[in-house]
Structure formats: structure tokens, C-alpha cells
Amino acid sequence: MTQEDLRNLFSSIGELESCKLIRDKLTGQSLGYGFVNYVKSTDAEKAISSLNGLRMQQKTIKVSYARPSTPLIKDANLYVSGLPKSMTQEDLQRIFHPFGRIITSRILVEPSTGMSRGVGFVRFDKRPEAENAISSLNGTIPAGAKDPVTVKFANNPSQKNQQVLQSLYAAASPTRRLAAPTTGPLYHQARSFSDLLSNVNMGLGVKRHLPSKCAGCTAPSAASSSCAPNYGICIFVYNLSPETDENILWQLFGPFGAVTSVKVIRDYQTQKCKGYGFVTMTNYEEAFLAVCSLNGYKLGDRVLQMSLTKPSGAA
DNA sequence: TACGATT
Numbered sequence: 001m002t003q004e005d006l007r008n009l010f011s012s013i014g015e016l017e018s019c020k021l022i023r024d025k026l027t028g029q030s031l032g033y034g035f036v037n038y039v040k041s042t043d044a045e046k047a048i049s050s051l052n053g054l055r056m057q058q059k060t061i062k063v064s065y066a067r068p069s070t071p072l073i074k075d076a077n078l079y080v081s082g083l084p085k086s087m088t089q090e091d092l093q094r095i096f097h098p099f100g101r102i103i104t105s106r107i108l109v110e111p112s113t114g115m116s117r118g119v120g121f122v123r124f125d126k127r128p129e130a131e132n133a134i135s136s137l138n139g140t141i142p143a144g145a146k147d148p149v150t151v152k153f154a155n156n157p158s159q160k161n162q163q164v165l166q167s168l169y170a171a172a173s174p175t176r177r178l179a180a181p182t183t184g185p186l187y188h189q190a191r192s193f194s195d196l197l198s199n200v201n202m203g204l205g206v207k208r209h210l211p212s213k214c215a216g217c218t219a220p221s222a223a224s225s226s227c228a229p230n231y232g233i234c235i236f237v238y239n240l241s242p243e244t245d246e247n248i249l250w251q252l253f254g255p256f257g258a259v260t261s262v263k264v265i266r267d268y269q270t271q272k273c274k275g276y277g278f279v280t281m282t283n284y285e286e287a288f289l290a291v292c293s294l295n296g297y298k299l300g301d302r303v304l305q306m307s308l309t310k311p312s313g314a315a
Numbered sequence: 316t317a318c319g320a321t322t
Contacts, residue, residue, distance in 0.1 A: 032322075059322095079321055106322060119320055155321050238317055265319055274316050310318060 001030055001056075010036045013050065014043025035066055062104070067125065076103075076130040079154035081119040083107065084145040089120075095142060096122045100129025121154055152268070232260050232280045233287035234309040237294075239302045240264070242272035252294060253279045257286025278309065 003021040010016060017037040023030055038044045044065070052063035067073055080092070089107050096102055107120040124130040130153070138151040237249065249262035264277040281287040287308070297304045 077322095081320065104322090108320075108322070117320060121322060234318095236318055263319065265316095267316080276317065276319085278319060305317085 003034075006034050006036070009051070010038075010047055013038070013047045015039045067103075072126045072128070074127065075153060075156075076124040076127045077154040078122045078124070078130055078133060078151055079119070080122060080149055080151050082147055082149040083116065083118045083120060084142065084147075085116045085118055087116065087142070087145075091142075092120055092122065095137065096124075096133055099124065099133040099136065101125035155268075232258075232282045233284055235279045235281065235287060235291055236276065236307050236309045237279060238276045238305045240273050240275055240277055240304070241300055241302055242270075242275075244273040244277065248299070249277055249279055252297075252299075253281065253290050256281070256290035256293070258282035 001021065003019065006021050007016065007019045010019060015038065017039050019034070019036045021030055021034040036044075036047065038047065048063050048065070051061065054061050054063075078096075083092070087107065089105055092107060093102055093105050096105070101124065103123040103125055105120065105122045108117045109115060110117055122130075122133070124133065134151050134153070137149065139148045141148050235253075240248075244264050246262050246264055249264065250259060253259045253262070259279060259281050261280045262277065263279075265274045266272060267274055279290075281290065291306050291308065294304060295306050
């Protein structure tokens with residue numbers, strides 16, 4: 001939605017004094033909210049009663065009175081993971097409401113099934129309420145659940161966009177390409193990697209740095225995995241260096257076939273890779289070959305290990 | 316830091 005869309009929608013109620021769509025500072029992308037001032041307060045009331053809850057495309061818009069702008073309401077948004085799949089938004093609110101006024105909350109779902117992904121968000125009115133919720137709830141086990149939940153401050157959308165831009169820049173940067181070839185790990189990777197691929201393409205056995213039993217490949221029926229089985233095969237990759245970025249995973253797995261997503265798991269504070277990541281591939285045969293080929297592959301000074309992700313909830 | 320998930 002553009003600023004103009006916002007203006008058109010809300011000016012249909014009454015005369016506007018001002019109207020502002022909030023955008024990311026770097027990318028200019030809408031952050032999904034904005035502020036509208038009406039000349040007459042009765043029009044503001046009308047806007048809330050007629051537009052709140054309106055469904056637009058995939059979204060349900062929320063319209064309410066803006067809270068007074070103060071530093072206290074900033075950074076009060078929490079990210080919650082490890083929730084039982086059976087937990088509803090109402091359950092989530094029940095758990096968090098003792099700590100303060102909840103502005104919004106939601107549980108993320110798999111689009112295809114509507115099933116909970118076990119993660120969600122809770123935005124409190126005030127920062128100290130959010131802090132209290134973290135210290136009281138993080139690591140605790142909800143009633144009736146068997147695993148503890150993680151409660152922490154949510155990532156800031158502009159931080160996330162910065163990461164994406166940096167990663168794109170790093171991939172495209174000529175200095176990076178010139179600096180790497182003779183000494184960097186990418187050079188060594190590229191040479192031995194192409195050897196490896198030519199082996200694969202000729203249908204020959206694959207050299208490995210470890211005597212590999214192809215972990216995770218022994219039971220092809222285990223193709224179902226915790227990560228979106230409808231969307232592909234999810235591969236767990238371990239022993240990545242702290243400097244690993246998404247591009248490296250794309251480069252490693254892309255030649256084996258269709259890769260739908262890659263994820264480097266990072267420490268939130270340092271933004272360094274925690275040593276592992278995930279790659280989702282569309283086709284089982286290609287994923288199988290990638291795991292068999294890349295397990296034991298030496299990237300820089302590290303021997304990679306990989307397997308299909310641990311199935312979840314299987315008896 | 317051997318299984319994430321960021322509206």
C-alpha cells in the first residue's frame with residue numbers, strides 16, 4: 001500500500017488533517033502501518049468503527065487511536081518461539097497479559113495448512129512491561145506443554161533489511177571478488193567444488209574428506225521433516241564458519257538442483273553464524289545427492305556435515 | 316553455540 005492508497009481509504013470517511021505511511025528508512029518499503037489525523041474527531045471515531053478489521057488482500061487491517069508518542073512505547077515488541085502447536089492467540093494473550101497491556105499479538109501459521117508454526121509476537125504498550133515478560137517467561141514451560149518457550153525482543157524490520165542489503169552488496173562487490181581468488185576460502189572452495197560436481201555429473205563416486213556414511217540418507221522414507229514438508233526437503237548443515245552467509249549456501253547447493261530457501265542461523269547480538277544452517281530443496285533425489293556429495297566436503301578449513309533435518313513429532 | 320522459524 002502506498003501513502004496515496006492510505007489517504008484514499010481514510011479520506012472517504014472525512015476530511016484529513018494529515019496522513020503518513022511509515023516506511024523503512026533504507027529501502028522505502030512500507031512497514032505496514034501509518035498515522036492518520038482527521039480534522040474532526042467524530043470522523044476518527046467513524047474510521048475506527050468502519051475500517052477496523054477490514055480485510056484487504058491477505059491482511060486484516062487494525063484501526064485504533066494512536067498512543068501518545070513517547071520513548072516508553074518504543075522497542076516493546078516481543079518474539080516468542082517454542083510454543084506448543086496447539087496454542088492459540090488467546091492462550092498467548094492469557095500468558096502475557098499479567099505483565100502489561102498488550103497492543104497486538106499473533107501466532108504465525110503455515111500458509112498452506114493453517115497450522116501454527118510455534119512462533120509469534122506480542123507487543124506491549126510499554127517497554128518495561130516487555131522487559132518483565134522476558135525475565136518472567138523466557139525459558140519457562142507453559143501449562144500443559146513439555147518444552148520451554150523462548151521470549152526475546154523482536155528483530156527490528158529495518159535491521160533485517162540492512163542485513164539483506166549488506167549481503168547483496170557483499171555478493172555483488174567487485175572488491176570482494178578481486179580479493180578472494182588467490183587467498184580466500186571461496187577460491188579453494190570453487191576449485192575442489194567443481195571437481196566434486198564433475199564427479200557427480202559423470203555419475204561416479206564422490207571423493208570425501210571424511211569416510212562418510214551419508215548421515216540422514218539411510219532412510220529415504222524419512223523425507224518428511226519438521227520444515228514445511230509440502231515445500232520441499234529440509235537439510236541441516238553443520239560446522240559452518242562464523243563468517244558464513246546465505247550466498248555460500250546458495251552456491252554450494254544450487255548446482256544440485258532447485259533450492260527454495262537457505263538460512264544461516266546467526267547469533268542475534270553478533271550476527272555471526274552459530275555454526276549451522278538450513279537448506280530447503282524441492283526434489284528429494286536432488287537433495288539426497290546434495291547431502292551425499294557435500295557431507296564431508298571441506299569448506300575453508302572446516303569439514304561440513306549435513307543431514308536431512310530431524311523429523312519432528314514422529315513417534 | 317549439533318536443529319531454525321522475525322508479522
